[in-house]
Amino acid sequence: MAEHSGLLGQLGWDSFFEDQLADDEAKLSALRIDGVHRARLTGLVGPDQFDIDLPARTDTAEFAVGDWVLADPLTRMLHRRLDRRTLLQRAAEGKRPPQLVAANVDTLFIVASCNGDFNLARLERYLAFANDAGTNPVVVLTKADMADDAQDFERQASGLQRGLAVILVNARSDEAAAALQPWCGPGATVAVIGSSGVGKSTLVNTLVGNGSQQTGGVRESDSKGRHTTTARSLHAMAGGGWVIDTPGVRSLNMKDLGQGLDILFAEITELAPNCKFRNCTHDHEPGCAVLAAVAAGTLDPDRLVRWRKLQAESRG
Ligand SMILES: Nc1nc2c(ncn2[C@@H]2O[C@H](COP(=O)(O)OP(=O)(O)OP(=O)(O)O)[C@@H](O)[C@H]2O)c(=O)[nH]1
Numbered sequence: 001m002a003e004h005s006g007l008l009g010q011l012g013w014d015s016f017f018e019d020q021l022a023d024d025e026a027k028l029s030a031l032r033i034d035g036v037h038r039a040r041l042t043g044l045v046g047p048d049q050f051d052i053d054l055p056a057r058t059d060t061a062e063f064a065v066g067d068w069v070l071a072d073p074l075t076r077m078l079h080r081r082l083d084r085r086t087l088l089q090r091a092a093e094g095k096r097p098p099q100l101v102a103a104n105v106d107t108l109f110i111v112a113s114c115n116g117d118f119n120l121a122r123l124e125r126y127l128a129f130a131n132d133a134g135t136n137p138v139v140v141l142t143k144a145d146m147a148d149d150a151q152d153f154e155r156q157a158s159g160l161q162r163g164l165a166v167i168l169v170n171a172r173s174d175e176a177a178a179a180l181q182p183w184c185g186p187g188a189t190v191a192v193i194g195s196s197g198v199g200k201s202t203l204v205n206t207l208v209g210n211g212s213q214q215t216g217g218v219r220e221s222d223s224k225g226r227h228t229t230t231a232r233s234l235h236a237m238a239g240g241g242w243v244i245d246t247p248g249v250r251s252l253n254m255k256d257l258g259q260g261l262d263i264l265f266a267e268i269t270e271l272a273p274n275c276k277f278r279n280c281t282h283d284h285e286p287g288c289a290v291l292a293a294v295a296a297g298t299l300d301p302d303r304l305v306r307w308r309k310l311q312a313e314s315r316g
C-alpha cells in the first residue's frame with residue numbers, strides 16, 4: 001500500500017489502520033467512506049471518489065461516513081471494514097441498535113454562541129457525547145464579535161471539563177479557521193455539532209474556504225469510469241484535513257447524548273471511591289465524600305445536580 005501513503009495520509013490513514021492489515025491484505029486498496037446510502041457506499045482514494053462494489057447481503061447501515069474499508073484495487077469489491085478509532089452514534093427507538101453517524105472523527109467541534117442561547121447543561125451533554133464516542137471535544141464559541149463580554153462565556157465553558165479547549169470565534173471570519181487550525185491540517189478529521197442557529201454551516205464554510213460549499217476538488221467517478229453526482233459528506237478543509245457534515249451529525253439531539261460522564265465529571269468520579277458506600281448516589285448517604293466536598297465549598301453544587309440528572313438519564 002506504499003504507493004498511496006501520501007494521499008492516504010492526507011485522508012487520515014495512519015499506523016492505527018495500517019497495523020490492522022494482514023499480510024495477504026497488503027495488495028488491497030484502502031478507501032475512506034464518504035457516502036453511505038441504502039444500497040450503495042462510496043469511498044475516496046486520494047481525490048477520487050469510487051462506488052464500492054458490495055457483496056450480496058451487505059447491510060450498509062453497518063458503515064458510517066469516515067470508515068476505512070479495504071477493497072479489491074481493480075473491481076472495488078468490498079473486502080472488509082477496518083476497526084474504528086472513534087464512532088459517533090445515535091440512540092435508536094426501543095431495542096433497535098444505535099444508528100451510526102460518523103466514524104474516525106478525531107475532534108468534535110461543539111458549537112455554541114455567546115448569547116442568550118448559551119447553556120452549560122447543554123454543553124455538558126455534548127461533551128459527554130464526545131467523550132463517549134472517543135473523540136476530542138473542542139468548544140467553539142461563535143458570535144464572539146457580537147458579545148459584550150465574550151471572555152465570560154469562555155471562562156464558564158472552560159470550567160466544564162479538565163483540559164478542555166474553548167475557542168472564541170467569529171465563524172464568518174477566516175480568523176476562525178486559523179484559530180481552529182491546531183485541530184485541522186492534513187490527515188485530521190473533524191465534525192461539527194451544536195443547536196440550530198449557532199453557526200455550524202457558517203463555520204463549515206469558513207473551514208472549507210473560498211466561500212463555496214464545494215468539496216475540495218474531489219472528482220466523482222464510479223468503478224466503470226462514469227461520473228456520478230453524490231451528496232458529499234466529507235469536505236476537504238482549506239488548511240488540510242476533512243470536516244464531516246451530514247444530516248445525521250446535524251440532527252443529533254439531546255436524547256442521543258448521555259454517556260461519557262466519568263471524564264466530563266472527573267472531579268466527582270475521583271471523589272466517589274472515598275464515599276463510605278460503594279454504590280453511593282451522593283444524594284443523602286452518610287460518609288459521602290462528594291457531599292462533603294460540596295459542604296467544604298470545593299465542589300460546585302450545580303455540577304452535582306447536573307451530574308445526577310445525566311446519570312439518571314444514561315441509566316434510563
Ligand atoms: N456575527 C456573527 N454571526 C454569525 C456567527 N456565526 C454564525 N452567524 C450567523 O448566524 C446565523 C446562523 O448561522 P448558521 O451557520 O446558519 O447556523 P447553523 O448552526 O448551521 O444552523 P442550523 O442549520 O439551523 O443548524 C447566520 O445568519 C450566520 O451568518 C458569528 O460568529 N458571528
Ligand SMILES: [Zn+2]
Pocket residue numbers: 272275276280281282283285287288289290291
Ligand atoms: Zn457519595
